[in-house]
Structures are given as structure tokens and as C-alpha cells.
Amino acid sequence: MEILMIEDNESVSEMMQMFFLNEGWQATFKYDGKEGLDTFLKDPQKYDLITLDLNLPGMDGMLVAKEIRKISSVPIIMLTARDSESDQVIGLEIGADDYVTKPFSPLTLIARIKALHRRSELAEKQVHVNADNTAEFDVETTHFKMNIKTREAYLNNRLIEGLTPKEFDLLYTMAKKPRQVFTREQLLELVWDYQYFGDERTVDAHIKKLRQKIEKVGPQVIQTVWGVGYKFDDSGMDE
Template identity: 85%
Template sequence: MNILMIEDNESVSEMMQMFFLNEGWEATFKYDGKEGLAAFLAEPQKWDMITLDLNLPGMDGMEVGREIRKVSSTVPIIMLTARDSESDQVIGLEMGADDYVTKPFSPLTLIARIKALHRRSELTSDVQEPKQNEDTTFDIKTDHFKMNLKTREAYLNGQAIEGLTPKEFDLLYTMAKKPRQVFTREQLLELVWDYQYFGDERTVDAHIKKLRQKIEKVGPQVIQTVWGVGYKFDDAGVA
């Protein structure tokens, strides 16, 4: 795995370098927001994972994340933040980050988060095969909706739902494969993130919000809120 760590605290970077080496991963470290973004833009296809501090010199981490998402909707991003503000964390997730870890953190916790996120996204690639070579077998198919796990594509009324991040795709797939079943936020955290967030439910809400925005660009909303419980997929009302 090739990791780009954009982190202005050199002590944190040096500590994580030892853990990355122990896992057999290659890591590049940048200590400035602009330098980190430049490193990504120079070789966007190189990186399997990005860890991104929010408090960066040169360019704020939020802006770095937004610029990265303009180029790649699939590269996994984990935010590292010392900010204890719930709004900062939610904004970061809405910006396009797949996960966040609050400082101070255990290196083993970050390693576990990276592994979990990588398992979920390793089939995703920004490089698309020519249309004639694509797998046209859909893992989920209804009258209005279909998803292909191999190509990581989702369609509503024949129109592609564009720009899904790995977590947004997995959220949609998890609910769509069991239509009309209500999932609690705790269940979605366990099924999609592959580990427990210990009650940090706003992570699910932030991703659901972004997922809905992308769905609404192509058709009616199929992710429904069940008040006091959670969320469900239901395309029965799609015309």
C-alpha cells in the first residue's frame, strides 16, 4: 500500500513511519497543505490511502480534501484532527473524507482504521475499462435501480449516480441488498465501517447526507429516514 500522509507534526509522522514500515507499506510525508496537494496531483493514481490533518500550514486540510475530491472520488481519505468540534468533524466528512481519527490517537488505532478502509475500497479504481470490456452483470437489479460491485457503479432509472466515494457506495449497497429493511446507525457503522465507532453516529448521518445529494441529481430519493430508528432503501415509489 502507498500512503500519502499530510501532517505538519513531524513527531507524529516519524512515529507513524515506523508502524507503516512494520506493515510493509510505503509512505510519503508532507508537512504543508500545498505540498501535500501537489504530491497527490503529481501522481493521483499512485496513492492507496491518504491521511490528512485539518490544521495545516500553506493550505487548510479541508481545502486540500476538497481539491483531492475534484480529481478522485474514490481514493480513501482519513482525517486526522485535534479539533474537538463536532461541526469540524461533520464538515470534514461532508467534504469527502471517509473516516476521521481525533488526536491524540493510538498508532494501532490508525493502522486498524487504514486496514478496514482499504479492505472496503481495494476494488475501486479511478481508471475505467472501455465500455465493451465492462462486466454488465448487476449484483442488485430492480425495475428502477441496479448496482455492479465489480465496476463499483450504481444506476437509478438508467442514469449513473456519479462521484460515489467508497463509503457512500458501500452504504448504498448495504441497504439496497435488503430493500425496506430498516438499519440502525449502529448496524451501519458495524457493517460498512467494519468496526465500532462507540456511538459516534454523526459519521453515518454525514455520509447519508452526501449520498442523498448525489442520488437526487439523477432521480427520486431512495434512501428513507425512519425517525427514531435509522435508514432504509426503498425504490418502490420511483416512477
Template identity: 85%
Template sequence: MKILMIEDNESVSEMMQMFFLNEGWDATFKFDGKEGLDAFLADPTAWDMITLDLNLPSMDGMLVAREIRKVSQVVPIIMLTARDSESDQVIGLEMGADDYVTKPFSPLTLIARMKALYRRSEILEVAQPSKNENKEFDIETKHFQMNTKTREAYLNGQAIEGLTPKEFDLLYTLAKKPRQVFSREQLLELVWDYQYFGDERTVDAHIKKLRQKIEKVGPQVIQTVWGVGYKFDDSGVA
């Protein structure tokens, strides 16, 4: 992997550099939010993973994540934060982070999170289809279609735009078993590929953003089953 680590604590960067080298990963370190964003913008397709501290000089991590997502919806972002409040973590996810790790953290935990996130993005990453390519959908109902090869989703014939990798995976997991109720714990294990040890706010934050994007093109197809979790149901779509 080629990693961009935006982290103002040099001791943390030095520690992680040893672990990255041990994995054979090529890492670039920036200690300032603006410098980190500039490094990303200089070549947005060069990076396989971004780790992003929340508290940074010049530009904080929330703003950096938002600017990165304006350019790329697919580069995986893990946010590192010393803050432990629910609002900060949820806002970070809503700004476009795929995951977050709270400081102080174990380097091995961060490495495991990065591997899991990269593994899923690498498996699902494909080239854009040509204009003449026939669309074949992995999921197709009267109102909804998904193609995992082209990473496209449609509701009533309109594309659901701007889905991040995790949002697409979450929608696919729900839609391939319509009307089946998934608990938050099940979705954490299925979509994120590892357990969050009871931290369910990640699912709720991604569901919120996913619903906002679905509602731009049609009726809501992700339903809340109170006290249990979420399900996909497009049977009520007109």
C-alpha cells in the first residue's frame, strides 16, 4: 500500500513508520492539515489509504476529509482522534471517513483496521465500464438495481450518486437479502470485516449518509426496525 499519514505528533508518525516498513508499505508523512491536503491533491489517485488526525494545525481533520471527498469518493480514510465524544466520531464519519481509531491506540490495532479496510476496497475496485458495455445487475428488482462490478446503484432508473466504498457495501449487504433485518453488530462484522466491540455509532452514521443520497433520487428503501436494526425493503416504492 501507498499511505498518506497526516499526523502532527511526530512520535506517533515515527512509531507507525516502523510498523509500515515491517508490512512493506510505502508511507508519506505530513504534520500539517493544509500540507497533507496539498499532498493528496497533487496526485489523488496515488494513495491507497489515508490516516488522518482530527486535531491538526492550519486545517483540522474534519475539513481535510471533506475536501478529500470532494475529489475522491473511493480512497479509504481512517480518522485518528484523541477525542472520545460520540459527536466528534459521528461527524468524522459523516465528513467521509470510513473508520476511526481513538488515541491512544495500539499500532497493531491500526494495522489490522487498515488491512481490513484495504482488503475490501481492493476486492471491489474495478475500472469504469465503457459506454457500450451492457449492464448486468447483481441485484435487480422492479425498482432497484445494483452492479458490484461497476459499483453502480439505481432507484427507479436514477443513479444513486456519490456512494463511498462503505456506503455501497452497506447498501449491497442489506439489498441482497431484502426484508431481512440486520442488527448493527451483524452489519459491523459483514461490512467492516471485523468487530467494533459494541461500538454501533459507525453503522448509524453511515446509514444516515446513505439515506440522504438515496432520498435525492426516490423514496427511502432502508427501513429502521426499532430495537433490532435495519432492513432493505423497496416493496412500497411507487
């Protein structure tokens, strides 16, 4: 795996370099936001994953993530201060796939990287599998349909625009089992591929943004089941 780590704390980078090498991964380290972005833009296909600090010289991490998301769906893990809940939510909303709070355990970051990379590889394989499938849509109900190959979702034949990779995966996970209630812990494991560590806000932030995009084209199909979690249900649109 090839990782781009954009982190202004050199001691953190040096520490993570040892862990990356132990995993057999290659890593490029940049200590400035603008420099990190330029490095990525020179060869967007080179990197399998990016870890991105929010507080960077040269260019803020939020802006770096926005620019990357204009051209790439490469997995991004944001590194945020423990007390910056708003930054975590905003980071997820602009397209980060996950976040890890500082100070963090190197083993925790390694585990998150492995989980995110594994999910990314599985998604790619699924696209190839469906390329040979004659079915136009992988999920289809009276009002809703999704195509994994094109990564498109429609409600009442209107395209739900601007879905990030994680938003699409979250919607697909729930939509392929309509009316089944998923807890936040289950969604973390199914969509992010790691066990519950208390990061419920990861799911909530993605649900919030996903709902906003769905509401632009039709009625809300992501329902909250209070005290439990969330479910996909478009049956109410028949009434």
C-alpha cells in the first residue's frame, strides 16, 4: 500500500513511518497542506490512502480535502484534535471517510487504515463483478434504484447527486435490506469495517449529509428508529 501522510508534526510522521515500514507499506510525508495537495495532484493514481491533519501550514486540511474530492475518491482519514467535534463533523461532510482523534495510538491508526483500505478494495471488486452482470440495477424498489458499477442512486428516477463513496456505501448497505433497522455499531462494522470504538458521530454525520442530498430529489427514505439506529424505508411513498 502507498500512503500519503500530510502532517505538520514531524515527530508524529517519524513515529508512523516505523509502523508503516513494519506493515510493508510505502509512505510519502508532507508537512505543509499546499505541498501535500500538490504532491497528490502530480500523480493521483499513485496513492491508495491519505491521512490528513486539519491544522496545517500553507493550506488548511479542510481545503486540501475539498480539492482532492474534486478529482478523486481516494480514501481519506482525517486527524483531528480530541475537542474539535465540529471539525470532525465538517471533515466527514466534505468527503473524509474516517477520522482519528489526537493524541492517538499508532496501532489504532494502522487498524483504521487497514479497515478502510479493505473496504475500498472490496468496493472495486464489486464494481468488476457487476460489470459482467446484465442487471441494470443492483438494488431496485418501486421508487428507488442503485447501480454499483456507475455508483449512481435514483429516487423516483431522479439522480441523487454528489454522493461521496462512504455515503453511497452507507445508502447501499441499508437499501439492499429495506426496513431492517441497523444500529450505529452495525453500520460502523459493515460500512467502515471496524468494531465500535465510540465513534457514533461518524455514522450520524454521514446520515445527516446523505439525508440532505436525498431531500433534494424527493421524500426522505432514511428513517431514524429512536433508541436503536436507522433504516431505509420508501414504502411510505406509496401512501
